[in-house]
Amino acid sequence: MADALFIHPTRPFPGQKPGTSGLRKKVSEFQQPNYLENFVQAIFDSLEGFEGATLVLGGDGRYFNREAIDIILRMAAANGFGRVLVGQGGILSTPAVSCIIRKYRAFGGIVLSASHNPGGPHEDFGIKYNIGAGGPAPEKVTAAIHAKTMAISQYRILPTGAVDIDRLGEQRLGAMRVEVIDPVADYALLMEQLFDFAAIRRLFASGFRVCFDAMHAVTGPYAHAILEGRLGAAAGSVINGTPLPDFGGGHPDPNLVHAHALVRAMTGPDAPDLGAASDGDGDRNMILGRDFYVTPSDSLAVLAANAGLAPGYARGLTGIARSMPTSQAADRVAAALGIRCYETPTGWKFFGNLLDAGLATICGEESFGTGSDHLREKDGLWAVLMWLNVLAERRQSVAAVVRDHWARYGRNYYSRHDYEGLDSAAAEGLMDHLRASLDGLAGQSFGGREVSLADDFAYADPVDGSVSRQQGIRVIFTDGARIVYRLSGTGTEGATLRVYIERYEPDPSKHDQETQTVLAGLIGLADQLAGIRQRTGRNSPTVIT
């Protein structure tokens, strides 16, 4: 068999600029001739020294996943990779890709996903490159990829020789080996090393019930195999567990709005003990107790405080990391443990250096992302298993575990208000105005609260010294309350202003109040400081989380 590669001329497509999570576009855009090919060639052209090396490849099973896998396999062979590990059926969750890259010391990996965005012929598709450490490509790599997309003139591809990605085992594509692997096996093995599966099995045997909503996305096979298969959860514990190209018409975003089937199942006296959902590519999670919602910020704090109960973390944590807008609940755990809590800009990539350097063990974001140093992506199912491990040891309800936590550390009431689709100029004007007023704020009092710090968050990476500026405006009060403003997506569809409001309450007798009521004063102040209504013309946020 020949190693026949075709070099196709091509012209750059504008707008192939990968963000933090790779390139995301409508399927129809990806289906244009040469569009995906250009981006994949740009990835390869920006890398060096992969001749004969291993690439990991898989996706969340959304529409166009299979076609993309076929193209990328033929291009990887034509560009000189020695081996590709591809998930059976083209399926690999983002955390599994990270796990497999690290385990097999691969050169890197390609994940096909648009995360929590809807899938289908008229919806979204995405592609991102992960580096050899297992995490998302850092900015210098994505910038190099983007530069290549703008100068591309040809790509390399094998014309024929489709691989049967449903058949496990080794096949050849030209001179390259393609290994179709069980998407779950390596990941499940890693989880088994981290968590006390025997204890969790006993928990399920005792009648404990879980409801895991895979939202017809990639986590289904993982949850079926691990929760129902290895841990003995009752059949039917995993709902929406078959990945579908259009996610069953749903929106694979694990929040209270989109995971409505789960929220319904977790309501009422007969509800299961633990509810969880994951997103399109399996890196996010939402945790629910019976009639009880655990905020991602609280989930991070609870898991950090209880990590020692899981074998993989019994040696203790070296540090905790959270994104800046995430509530400060984790900081109180870190203080109690005598370890550092790192506050990073939004974006999982900022955790990579801390994890690589051993400065942090557990990290999380308010946007439903939690993970640890076991790999370099956030990991939805990991968080669920960590919770199960904690519950198996403590034998308490989810609500009781969280209330105990508050009683010990105090509660950080926390809410995020999103103003979507704002006029970009108005939104930027608002931020500029806020920035200009920061200098005089410290020391001023508002409704009996004194501002202790007002700044535009800048982050100096303690490992490589790089500095990221303008990562969000913080107004912090002496009583631990905090207001954070961030602007995102200043694209064609308008900007989104996110306002994060947080209040610390140490008194356990005041831990059972309604969040928006508790935060009402701060919410009014957030508007007053930034002039949100006046500058945007909006009387209320689009989404309250």
Added chain:
Amino acid sequence: MTETHRFHPVVLREYDIRGVVGRDLGPADGYGIGRAFGSALVETGGRVVCVGQDGRLSTAALEAAVVAGLVACGLEVRRIGLGPTPMLNYAVRRHQAAGGVMVTGSHNPADHNGFKLIDGDAYLTGDAIRGLAARAADGRLVRGEGRVVLYPMAVDYIECLAGAWDGGRAPSVAWDPGNGAVAAVLPLLLQRLPGRHVVINGTVDGTFPGHPPDPAEPRNLRQLQDLVLTEGTELGVAFDGDGDRIGVVDDQGRVVCADQLLAILAESLLKARPGAAVVADVKASQVLFDEVRRLGGRAIMGRSGRSPIQRKMAESQALLGGEMSGHIFWADGYYGFDDGLYAALRLIRVVSRLAGETLAGRVDRLPHRLNTPEMRLPCADERKFVVVDEVRARLTADGAAFDGTDGVRVGTPDGWWLLRASHTEAALSARCEALSPDGLKELRHQLGTHLRLSGVAVPWG
């Protein structure tokens, strides 16, 4: 009922029927060809005819029309699908068909198209083509109830080609099918070959985005030359739009002329078939004829053009033939028609057996001559033969030594010069070859003198 059809006179050419689509050629001409050619085949007892097509944008409509015309004559029409012209030649032989029609614009620009007609195993040429046109105009047509059969031949054809590979060392080859019809079958072929193969302009695209599909034009080989150098392959091969001609680049990125190629191929042929005859046209370098003789073969000079070479090969039972524009004909282990892909395979086989030598090294071992490329001098159709006759008369009067196979090829102590009338264009064709720069200058001077004496403008000093 009588049907008649008149062709635009410019489309009736020496080797095919060809023109600019929408201006002087269209589906009505396709139907007219189908009716006239089909009638001729039926009258001589033909029952089956094969039809092939290239990948031009206008081809589908022309193919449908010619098929309809052939069917209306009562023939069984086997549509062999998209592929190079040699695939049609192959199909006609495999099916033992009475004839074949290839819908192709060959190496011409994207807005051109045309028809190549095969009767038995020979192409129809000038007089026969004009005869068909006369038949169409007169309405001397046969009517019958034919039928159409889809009979894709690509897999069969590639199977046959792949048989030419005999399992030598795995080669590395750069390929440029120029977005022409070869691109339709090349992936199939490469699946069957060992080694490393890099392909550019590898999709069928009737707009020819890479370059014009004519490897005889040096600038159309530049992409391939670059590719050979950047990819470090042992050689590069290119094909014209319908795949009956080949262009070759050596591992140093230099173009290998058709006569050099033929000399190298002849060496391997003559080892296996001592004494075999090799035919080349009058434009070929003396090096080729000398090499064939040195290697013990019979070197035969023929008139330029695909059909004359093929006829000369048949007459002399030659096993290999070639023409300067890149037609290479193999009758050794193959059917004797010109096939770019087959020639490529035979060349790759030779290169993979070179012991301690690259293709460039082999080319450099050929005796060195200085020569001009083929020079085309515009000259009206009614003048071009007269000019050649005048030159011949002067040479005869001077008692000069010359070969009159096709025009005049004049031998001198310095080398030779050629002047002939083009069969396909209103032009004279000339070439000079010498041992030294001064010799070449002298030959150009002699040629120029004759041209001026006959009133032809000479572009050199």
